[in-house]
Amino acid sequence: MSRAGLLAYLALLGLLGVFLLTPQSFADLFRPFAPGDTAPIYRQTPLLTLTVNHLLLVAAATLAASVLAIGFAVAATRPAGRDVLPFARALANLGQTFPPVAVLALAVPIFGFGPVPTLVALVLYGLLPIFETTLTGLESLDPALMEAARGMGLTDRQRLIQVELPLALPMILSGIRLTTVIGLATATIGSTVAASTLGEVIISGLLTGNTAYVLQGGFIVSALAILLDTGLRAIEHAAAQRSGFPS
Template identity: 50%
Template sequence: MKLLTANLFRVAALALLLILLFRTEWLSFLLTPLTKNDAPAVYTQSSLPLLALGHLQLVLISIVGSAVVAILGGVFVTRRSGADFLPLSRAIANAGQTFPPVAVLALAVPAMGFGAGPTLVALFLYGLLPIFENTISGLRQVSPAVLDAADGMGMNPTQRLFQVELPLALPLIIEGVKVATVINIGTATIGSTVAAKGLGEVIIAGLISDNTAFILQGGLIVGLMALLIYDAVGLAESAMTRRMGLHTA
Protein backbone atom coordinates (compact mmCIF):
# COMPACT_ATOMS: atom_id res chain seq x y z
CA MET A 1 0.00 0.00 0.00
CA LYS A 2 2.81 2.38 0.90
CA LEU A 3 4.58 1.63 -2.39
CA LEU A 4 1.36 2.12 -4.35
CA THR A 5 0.77 5.50 -2.71
CA ALA A 6 4.34 6.59 -3.48
CA ASN A 7 4.00 5.52 -7.11
CA LEU A 8 0.68 7.32 -7.50
CA PHE A 9 2.25 10.47 -6.07
CA ARG A 10 5.16 10.21 -8.53
CA VAL A 11 2.79 9.77 -11.48
CA ALA A 12 0.65 12.72 -10.36
CA ALA A 13 3.69 14.96 -9.86
CA LEU A 14 5.13 14.00 -13.26
CA ALA A 15 1.76 14.55 -14.97
CA LEU A 16 1.41 18.01 -13.40
CA LEU A 17 4.96 18.92 -14.43
CA LEU A 18 4.33 17.88 -18.03
CA ILE A 19 1.08 19.86 -18.14
CA LEU A 20 2.83 22.94 -16.75
CA LEU A 21 5.59 22.63 -19.35
CA PHE A 22 3.64 21.68 -22.46
CA ARG A 23 -0.05 22.44 -21.87
CA THR A 24 -0.16 25.25 -19.34
CA GLU A 25 -3.28 26.62 -21.01
CA TRP A 26 -5.19 23.67 -19.56
CA LEU A 27 -4.69 25.30 -16.15
CA SER A 28 -5.62 28.82 -17.24
CA PHE A 29 -8.95 28.62 -15.38
CA LEU A 30 -6.93 28.27 -12.16
CA LEU A 31 -4.29 30.87 -13.06
CA THR A 32 -6.52 33.64 -14.44
CA PRO A 33 -7.88 34.66 -11.00
CA LEU A 34 -4.28 35.33 -9.94
CA THR A 35 -3.77 38.03 -12.60
CA LYS A 36 -4.62 41.72 -12.57
CA ASN A 37 -5.84 44.12 -15.25
CA ASP A 38 -6.44 41.36 -17.82
CA ALA A 39 -2.77 40.34 -17.78
CA PRO A 40 -1.98 37.00 -19.45
CA ALA A 41 -2.27 33.99 -17.15
CA VAL A 42 0.11 31.77 -19.09
CA TYR A 43 3.76 32.66 -19.68
CA THR A 44 4.44 32.61 -23.43
CA GLN A 45 7.43 34.95 -23.90
CA SER A 46 9.79 31.96 -24.08
CA SER A 47 9.38 28.22 -24.48
CA LEU A 48 8.91 26.68 -21.03
CA PRO A 49 10.43 23.31 -22.07
CA LEU A 50 13.54 25.09 -23.37
CA LEU A 51 13.81 27.16 -20.21
CA ALA A 52 13.50 23.99 -18.13
CA LEU A 53 16.16 22.29 -20.24
CA GLY A 54 18.52 25.25 -19.81
CA HIS A 55 17.81 25.23 -16.09
CA LEU A 56 18.66 21.54 -15.79
CA GLN A 57 21.82 21.97 -17.86
CA LEU A 58 23.08 24.59 -15.41
CA VAL A 59 22.33 22.29 -12.49
CA LEU A 60 23.87 19.19 -14.11
CA ILE A 61 27.12 20.89 -15.11
CA SER A 62 27.54 22.54 -11.71
CA ILE A 63 26.75 19.36 -9.77
CA VAL A 64 29.17 17.25 -11.79
CA GLY A 65 31.91 19.81 -11.12
CA SER A 66 31.03 20.06 -7.42
CA ALA A 67 30.91 16.28 -7.03
CA VAL A 68 34.30 15.70 -8.66
CA VAL A 69 36.04 18.35 -6.56
CA ALA A 70 34.22 17.55 -3.30
CA ILE A 71 34.68 13.78 -3.50
CA LEU A 72 38.35 14.09 -4.40
CA GLY A 73 38.78 16.58 -1.56
CA GLY A 74 36.93 14.33 0.87
CA VAL A 75 39.10 11.36 -0.06
CA PHE A 76 42.28 13.43 0.23
CA VAL A 77 41.60 14.78 3.72
CA THR A 78 40.67 11.33 5.05
CA ARG A 79 44.09 9.98 4.03
CA ARG A 80 46.94 10.30 6.49
CA SER A 81 48.86 12.53 4.08
CA GLY A 82 45.97 14.98 3.74
CA ALA A 83 44.56 15.08 7.27
CA ASP A 84 46.33 18.36 8.05
CA PHE A 85 44.46 20.04 5.19
CA LEU A 86 40.99 19.23 6.59
CA PRO A 87 40.42 22.62 8.28
CA LEU A 88 41.45 24.51 5.14
CA SER A 89 39.38 22.27 2.86
CA ARG A 90 36.35 22.58 5.12
CA ALA A 91 36.70 26.36 5.18
CA ILE A 92 36.78 26.46 1.37
CA ALA A 93 33.72 24.21 1.11
CA ASN A 94 31.91 26.32 3.71
CA ALA A 95 32.69 29.49 1.78
CA GLY A 96 30.26 28.46 -0.94
CA GLN A 97 27.42 28.40 1.59
CA THR A 98 28.66 31.45 3.50
CA PHE A 99 28.52 33.80 0.51
CA PRO A 100 25.00 34.17 -0.91
CA PRO A 101 24.75 33.22 -4.61
CA VAL A 102 23.74 36.79 -5.40
CA ALA A 103 27.05 38.02 -3.95
CA VAL A 104 28.96 35.45 -6.03
CA LEU A 105 27.13 36.64 -9.15
CA ALA A 106 27.96 40.25 -8.33
CA LEU A 107 31.65 39.35 -8.14
CA ALA A 108 31.67 37.00 -11.14
CA VAL A 109 29.78 39.14 -13.65
CA PRO A 110 32.50 41.83 -13.99
CA ALA A 111 35.09 39.11 -14.64
CA MET A 112 33.02 36.73 -16.78
CA GLY A 113 30.25 38.86 -18.25
CA PHE A 114 26.57 38.02 -18.34
CA GLY A 115 25.23 34.56 -19.14
CA ALA A 116 25.70 31.05 -17.81
CA GLY A 117 29.28 31.47 -16.55
CA PRO A 118 28.64 33.43 -13.33
CA THR A 119 25.66 31.21 -12.52
CA LEU A 120 27.74 28.05 -12.91
CA VAL A 121 30.38 29.47 -10.56
CA ALA A 122 27.73 30.27 -7.91
CA LEU A 123 26.08 26.85 -8.23
CA PHE A 124 29.42 25.03 -8.19
CA LEU A 125 30.42 26.72 -4.93
CA TYR A 126 26.98 26.18 -3.42
CA GLY A 127 27.07 22.45 -4.14
CA LEU A 128 30.47 21.71 -2.58
CA LEU A 129 29.63 21.55 1.12
CA PRO A 130 26.98 18.79 1.31
CA ILE A 131 28.95 16.47 -0.99
CA PHE A 132 32.26 17.17 0.75
CA GLU A 133 30.90 16.61 4.26
CA ASN A 134 28.99 13.48 3.28
CA THR A 135 32.06 12.04 1.59
CA ILE A 136 34.08 12.54 4.77
CA SER A 137 31.29 11.10 6.94
CA GLY A 138 30.84 8.12 4.66
CA LEU A 139 34.55 7.26 4.58
CA ARG A 140 34.93 7.73 8.33
CA GLN A 141 32.04 5.45 9.18
CA VAL A 142 33.68 2.44 7.55
CA SER A 143 34.39 -0.03 10.34
CA PRO A 144 38.07 -0.36 11.37
CA ALA A 145 37.53 -4.12 11.41
CA VAL A 146 36.60 -4.00 7.73
CA LEU A 147 39.69 -1.97 6.95
CA ASP A 148 41.86 -4.40 8.91
CA ALA A 149 40.33 -7.27 6.98
CA ALA A 150 41.12 -5.52 3.69
CA ASP A 151 44.72 -5.03 4.81
CA GLY A 152 44.87 -8.66 5.85
CA MET A 153 43.80 -9.68 2.35
CA GLY A 154 46.84 -7.86 1.01
CA MET A 155 45.06 -4.87 -0.52
CA ASN A 156 47.16 -1.79 -1.11
CA PRO A 157 45.72 1.63 -0.14
CA THR A 158 44.32 2.28 -3.64
CA GLN A 159 42.61 -1.09 -3.82
CA ARG A 160 41.20 -0.65 -0.34
CA LEU A 161 39.83 2.78 -1.25
CA PHE A 162 38.08 1.73 -4.46
CA GLN A 163 37.03 -1.79 -3.48
CA VAL A 164 36.05 -1.24 0.15
CA GLU A 165 35.84 2.34 1.41
CA LEU A 166 34.12 4.12 -1.47
CA PRO A 167 31.50 1.39 -2.02
CA LEU A 168 30.61 1.44 1.68
CA ALA A 169 30.55 5.24 1.73
CA LEU A 170 28.48 5.43 -1.46
CA PRO A 171 25.01 5.82 0.14
CA LEU A 172 26.10 8.88 2.12
CA ILE A 173 27.95 10.36 -0.86
CA ILE A 174 24.86 10.00 -3.05
CA GLU A 175 22.76 11.57 -0.31
CA GLY A 176 25.08 14.58 -0.40
CA VAL A 177 24.72 14.77 -4.18
CA LYS A 178 20.92 14.63 -3.83
CA VAL A 179 20.88 17.47 -1.32
CA ALA A 180 23.23 19.58 -3.46
CA THR A 181 21.12 18.93 -6.54
CA VAL A 182 17.90 20.03 -4.87
CA ILE A 183 19.60 23.14 -3.49
CA ASN A 184 20.96 24.03 -6.93
CA ILE A 185 17.66 23.47 -8.73
CA GLY A 186 16.15 26.16 -6.55
CA THR A 187 19.21 28.40 -6.52
CA ALA A 188 19.61 28.29 -10.30
CA THR A 189 16.57 30.55 -10.66
CA ILE A 190 18.76 33.54 -9.74
CA GLY A 191 20.78 32.93 -12.90
CA SER A 192 18.10 34.70 -14.90
CA THR A 193 19.14 37.96 -13.24
CA VAL A 194 22.39 37.75 -15.21
CA ALA A 195 20.85 36.50 -18.47
CA ALA A 196 21.38 32.77 -17.93
CA LYS A 197 18.59 30.73 -19.51
CA GLY A 198 16.44 29.15 -16.84
CA LEU A 199 13.06 29.08 -15.14
CA GLY A 200 13.97 32.10 -13.05
CA GLU A 201 12.97 34.09 -16.14
CA VAL A 202 9.33 33.16 -15.53
CA ILE A 203 9.46 34.03 -11.84
CA ILE A 204 11.27 37.33 -12.43
CA ALA A 205 8.76 38.28 -15.15
CA GLY A 206 6.00 37.68 -12.63
CA LEU A 207 7.69 39.77 -9.98
CA ILE A 208 8.33 42.66 -12.37
CA SER A 209 4.76 42.68 -13.71
CA ASP A 210 3.11 41.79 -10.39
CA ASN A 211 1.68 38.68 -12.06
CA THR A 212 1.18 35.96 -9.46
CA ALA A 213 0.22 33.46 -12.15
CA PHE A 214 3.71 33.64 -13.69
CA ILE A 215 5.36 33.33 -10.27
CA LEU A 216 3.24 30.26 -9.49
CA GLN A 217 4.04 28.63 -12.83
CA GLY A 218 7.78 29.06 -12.44
CA GLY A 219 7.77 28.09 -8.78
CA LEU A 220 5.69 24.95 -9.35
CA ILE A 221 7.87 23.77 -12.22
CA VAL A 222 11.07 24.28 -10.21
CA GLY A 223 9.57 22.61 -7.14
CA LEU A 224 8.25 19.60 -9.05
CA MET A 225 11.55 19.14 -10.88
CA ALA A 226 13.44 19.21 -7.57
CA LEU A 227 11.03 16.71 -6.01
CA LEU A 228 11.08 14.28 -8.93
CA ILE A 229 14.83 14.42 -9.43
CA TYR A 230 15.47 13.90 -5.70
CA ASP A 231 13.13 10.90 -5.79
CA ALA A 232 14.72 9.50 -8.96
CA VAL A 233 18.23 9.77 -7.54
CA GLY A 234 17.01 8.06 -4.37
CA LEU A 235 15.56 5.17 -6.37
CA ALA A 236 18.79 4.86 -8.35
CA GLU A 237 20.77 4.88 -5.10
CA SER A 238 18.60 2.11 -3.62
CA ALA A 239 18.95 -0.03 -6.75
CA MET A 240 22.71 0.51 -6.83
CA THR A 241 23.25 -0.32 -3.17
CA ARG A 242 21.07 -3.43 -3.42
CA ARG A 243 23.07 -4.59 -6.40
CA MET A 244 26.31 -4.04 -4.50
CA GLY A 245 24.97 -5.86 -1.44
CA LEU A 246 24.86 -2.72 0.72
CA HIS A 247 22.06 -1.52 2.93
CA THR A 248 20.96 2.08 3.48
CA ALA A 249 19.57 3.31 6.74
Protein backbone atom coordinates in the same frame (compact mmCIF):
# COMPACT_ATOMS: atom_id res chain seq x y z
CA MET B 1 8.78 3.44 -2.28
CA SER B 2 5.26 2.30 -1.45
CA ARG B 3 2.64 1.75 -4.15
CA ALA B 4 0.79 4.90 -3.10
CA GLY B 5 4.05 6.86 -3.16
CA LEU B 6 4.87 5.54 -6.63
CA LEU B 7 1.43 6.50 -7.92
CA ALA B 8 1.78 10.00 -6.45
CA TYR B 9 5.24 10.29 -8.01
CA LEU B 10 3.98 9.25 -11.45
CA ALA B 11 0.97 11.56 -11.15
CA LEU B 12 3.18 14.56 -10.37
CA LEU B 13 5.57 13.62 -13.17
CA GLY B 14 2.67 13.33 -15.61
CA LEU B 15 1.14 16.64 -14.50
CA LEU B 16 4.46 18.43 -14.89
CA GLY B 17 5.02 16.87 -18.29
CA VAL B 18 1.59 17.89 -19.58
CA PHE B 19 2.02 21.42 -18.23
CA LEU B 20 5.41 21.87 -19.90
CA LEU B 21 4.27 20.43 -23.22
CA THR B 22 0.87 22.16 -23.38
CA PRO B 23 0.92 25.10 -20.93
CA GLN B 24 -1.91 26.89 -22.75
CA SER B 25 -4.31 24.15 -21.68
CA PHE B 26 -3.89 25.48 -18.10
CA ALA B 27 -4.67 29.09 -19.04
CA ASP B 28 -8.08 29.12 -17.36
CA LEU B 29 -6.54 27.84 -14.13
CA PHE B 30 -4.06 30.72 -13.95
CA ARG B 31 -6.28 33.47 -15.42
CA PRO B 32 -7.62 34.63 -12.02
CA PHE B 33 -4.05 35.43 -10.96
CA ALA B 34 -3.17 37.47 -14.07
CA PRO B 35 -3.92 41.20 -13.87
CA GLY B 36 -6.20 42.75 -16.48
CA ASP B 37 -5.82 41.38 -20.00
CA THR B 38 -2.31 40.06 -19.38
CA ALA B 39 -1.61 36.60 -20.80
CA PRO B 40 -2.06 34.07 -17.99
CA ILE B 41 0.69 31.77 -19.32
CA TYR B 42 4.29 32.97 -19.69
CA ARG B 43 5.18 33.10 -23.40
CA GLN B 44 8.40 35.09 -23.79
CA THR B 45 10.46 31.88 -23.65
CA PRO B 46 8.88 28.40 -23.82
CA LEU B 47 8.55 26.94 -20.33
CA LEU B 48 9.95 23.63 -21.58
CA THR B 49 13.09 25.38 -22.88
CA LEU B 50 13.62 27.20 -19.58
CA THR B 51 13.12 23.95 -17.66
CA VAL B 52 15.65 22.05 -19.76
CA ASN B 53 18.20 24.87 -19.45
CA HIS B 54 17.57 25.07 -15.71
CA LEU B 55 18.13 21.32 -15.28
CA LEU B 56 21.27 21.31 -17.43
CA LEU B 57 22.77 24.15 -15.38
CA VAL B 58 21.99 22.38 -12.09
CA ALA B 59 23.33 19.07 -13.43
CA ALA B 60 26.61 20.67 -14.55
CA ALA B 61 27.03 22.43 -11.21
CA THR B 62 26.23 19.28 -9.22
CA LEU B 63 28.70 17.24 -11.27
CA ALA B 64 31.47 19.80 -10.78
CA ALA B 65 30.73 20.14 -7.05
CA SER B 66 30.71 16.35 -6.68
CA VAL B 67 34.10 15.94 -8.33
CA LEU B 68 35.66 18.67 -6.18
CA ALA B 69 34.00 17.69 -2.89
CA ILE B 70 34.64 13.94 -3.23
CA GLY B 71 38.22 14.63 -4.27
CA PHE B 72 38.79 16.83 -1.22
CA ALA B 73 37.16 14.27 1.09
CA VAL B 74 39.26 11.41 -0.29
CA ALA B 75 42.44 13.47 0.05
CA ALA B 76 41.53 14.49 3.60
CA THR B 77 41.02 10.86 4.70
CA ARG B 78 44.39 9.63 3.39
CA PRO B 79 47.22 9.44 5.93
CA ALA B 80 49.34 11.80 3.83
CA GLY B 81 46.52 14.27 3.30
CA ARG B 82 45.34 15.11 6.79
CA ASP B 83 46.61 18.67 6.34
CA VAL B 84 44.12 19.06 3.49
CA LEU B 85 41.13 18.72 5.84
CA PRO B 86 41.16 22.25 7.36
CA PHE B 87 41.53 23.87 3.93
CA ALA B 88 38.86 21.68 2.32
CA ARG B 89 36.40 22.26 5.16
CA ALA B 90 37.05 26.01 5.10
CA LEU B 91 36.44 26.12 1.34
CA ALA B 92 33.24 24.09 1.63
CA ASN B 93 31.98 26.27 4.49
CA LEU B 94 32.83 29.42 2.56
CA GLY B 95 30.61 28.28 -0.27
CA GLN B 96 27.66 27.99 2.12
CA THR B 97 28.28 31.18 4.08
CA PHE B 98 29.02 33.43 1.09
CA PRO B 99 25.66 34.46 -0.42
CA PRO B 100 25.14 33.24 -4.01
CA VAL B 101 24.03 36.76 -4.98
CA ALA B 102 27.41 38.07 -3.84
CA VAL B 103 29.16 35.37 -5.87
CA LEU B 104 27.19 36.50 -8.92
CA ALA B 105 28.16 40.12 -8.31
CA LEU B 106 31.84 39.16 -8.16
CA ALA B 107 31.71 36.70 -11.07
CA VAL B 108 29.92 38.90 -13.60
CA PRO B 109 32.84 41.36 -14.05
CA ILE B 110 35.14 38.36 -14.68
CA PHE B 111 32.96 36.05 -16.79
CA GLY B 112 30.34 38.45 -18.10
CA PHE B 113 26.59 37.87 -18.15
CA GLY B 114 25.20 34.42 -18.86
CA PRO B 115 25.23 30.99 -17.23
CA VAL B 116 28.87 30.91 -16.06
CA PRO B 117 28.49 33.20 -12.99
CA THR B 118 25.47 31.13 -11.92
CA LEU B 119 27.43 27.92 -12.44
CA VAL B 120 30.23 29.23 -10.21
CA ALA B 121 27.75 30.21 -7.49
CA LEU B 122 26.01 26.82 -7.61
CA VAL B 123 29.28 24.88 -7.46
CA LEU B 124 30.48 26.81 -4.41
CA TYR B 125 27.08 26.50 -2.75
CA GLY B 126 26.94 22.76 -3.38
CA LEU B 127 30.34 21.75 -2.02
CA LEU B 128 29.54 21.45 1.68
CA PRO B 129 26.77 18.79 1.66
CA ILE B 130 28.74 16.45 -0.61
CA PHE B 131 32.04 17.03 1.19
CA GLU B 132 30.64 16.40 4.67
CA THR B 133 28.62 13.31 3.72
CA THR B 134 31.54 11.81 1.80
CA LEU B 135 33.86 12.50 4.72
CA THR B 136 31.39 10.88 7.12
CA GLY B 137 30.94 7.87 4.85
CA LEU B 138 34.68 7.26 4.47
CA GLU B 139 35.50 7.83 8.14
CA SER B 140 32.70 5.56 9.42
CA LEU B 141 33.90 2.43 7.60
CA ASP B 142 34.71 -0.58 9.76
CA PRO B 143 38.49 -0.62 10.44
CA ALA B 144 38.40 -4.43 10.49
CA LEU B 145 37.02 -4.42 6.97
CA MET B 146 39.79 -2.09 5.84
CA GLU B 147 42.37 -4.37 7.45
CA ALA B 148 40.86 -7.35 5.67
CA ALA B 149 41.17 -5.51 2.37
CA ARG B 150 44.84 -4.88 3.09
CA GLY B 151 45.27 -8.54 3.96
CA MET B 152 43.90 -9.46 0.53
CA GLY B 153 46.80 -7.57 -1.00
CA LEU B 154 44.82 -4.63 -2.36
CA THR B 155 46.81 -1.48 -2.98
CA ASP B 156 45.63 1.81 -1.50
CA ARG B 157 44.07 2.83 -4.80
CA GLN B 158 42.36 -0.54 -5.26
CA ARG B 159 41.02 -0.41 -1.71
CA LEU B 160 39.65 3.08 -2.31
CA ILE B 161 37.94 2.22 -5.60
CA GLN B 162 36.80 -1.33 -4.83
CA VAL B 163 35.96 -1.09 -1.13
CA GLU B 164 35.80 2.38 0.42
CA LEU B 165 33.88 4.36 -2.19
CA PRO B 166 31.30 1.62 -2.88
CA LEU B 167 30.61 1.25 0.85
CA ALA B 168 30.41 5.01 1.35
CA LEU B 169 28.22 5.47 -1.75
CA PRO B 170 24.90 5.82 0.13
CA MET B 171 26.29 8.70 2.18
CA ILE B 172 27.83 10.29 -0.90
CA LEU B 173 24.51 10.05 -2.73
CA SER B 174 22.72 11.73 0.16
CA GLY B 175 25.03 14.73 -0.21
CA ILE B 176 24.54 14.82 -3.96
CA ARG B 177 20.77 14.72 -3.42
CA LEU B 178 20.90 17.68 -1.03
CA THR B 179 23.12 19.66 -3.39
CA THR B 180 20.79 18.94 -6.31
CA VAL B 181 17.69 20.14 -4.46
CA ILE B 182 19.47 23.23 -3.13
CA GLY B 183 20.77 23.96 -6.62
CA LEU B 184 17.31 23.74 -8.17
CA ALA B 185 16.03 26.55 -5.98
CA THR B 186 19.21 28.63 -6.02
CA ALA B 187 19.56 28.52 -9.82
CA THR B 188 16.51 30.77 -10.17
CA ILE B 189 18.65 33.78 -9.23
CA GLY B 190 20.72 33.15 -12.35
CA SER B 191 18.13 34.98 -14.42
CA THR B 192 19.27 38.22 -12.78
CA VAL B 193 22.54 37.88 -14.73
CA ALA B 194 20.94 36.69 -18.00
CA ALA B 195 21.21 32.95 -17.39
CA SER B 196 18.34 31.00 -18.95
CA THR B 197 16.58 29.53 -15.91
CA LEU B 198 13.07 29.30 -14.50
CA GLY B 199 13.87 32.40 -12.49
CA GLU B 200 13.02 34.31 -15.67
CA VAL B 201 9.35 33.43 -15.19
CA ILE B 202 9.32 34.30 -11.49
CA ILE B 203 11.19 37.58 -11.92
CA SER B 204 8.95 38.61 -14.82
CA GLY B 205 5.92 37.95 -12.64
CA LEU B 206 7.33 40.02 -9.79
CA LEU B 207 8.24 42.93 -12.06
CA THR B 208 4.84 43.03 -13.78
CA GLY B 209 2.73 42.13 -10.77
CA ASN B 210 1.58 38.97 -12.53
CA THR B 211 1.09 36.36 -9.82
CA ALA B 212 0.26 33.74 -12.45
CA TYR B 213 3.87 33.79 -13.70
CA VAL B 214 5.23 33.51 -10.18
CA LEU B 215 2.98 30.52 -9.52
CA GLN B 216 4.06 28.82 -12.76
CA GLY B 217 7.76 29.21 -12.06
CA GLY B 218 7.29 28.17 -8.45
CA PHE B 219 5.25 25.11 -9.42
CA ILE B 220 7.82 23.86 -11.93
CA VAL B 221 10.78 24.34 -9.56
CA SER B 222 8.91 22.74 -6.65
CA ALA B 223 7.75 19.79 -8.74
CA LEU B 224 11.27 19.22 -10.05
CA ALA B 225 12.66 19.36 -6.51
CA ILE B 226 10.14 16.80 -5.25
CA LEU B 227 10.66 14.47 -8.22
CA LEU B 228 14.46 14.60 -8.09
CA ASP B 229 14.60 14.32 -4.30
CA THR B 230 12.30 11.28 -4.36
CA GLY B 231 14.14 9.64 -7.26
CA LEU B 232 17.59 10.20 -5.80
CA ARG B 233 16.37 9.04 -2.38
CA ALA B 234 15.23 5.75 -3.97
CA ILE B 235 18.66 5.31 -5.61
CA GLU B 236 20.30 6.11 -2.29
CA HIS B 237 18.16 3.49 -0.52
CA ALA B 238 19.00 0.87 -3.16
CA ALA B 239 22.73 1.63 -2.76
CA ALA B 240 22.42 1.35 1.01
CA GLN B 241 20.77 -2.07 0.75
CA ARG B 242 23.42 -3.27 -1.66
CA SER B 243 26.33 -2.10 0.49
CA GLY B 244 24.79 -2.95 3.85
CA PHE B 245 25.11 0.68 4.93
CA PRO B 246 22.32 1.90 7.25
CA SER B 247 19.79 3.86 5.15
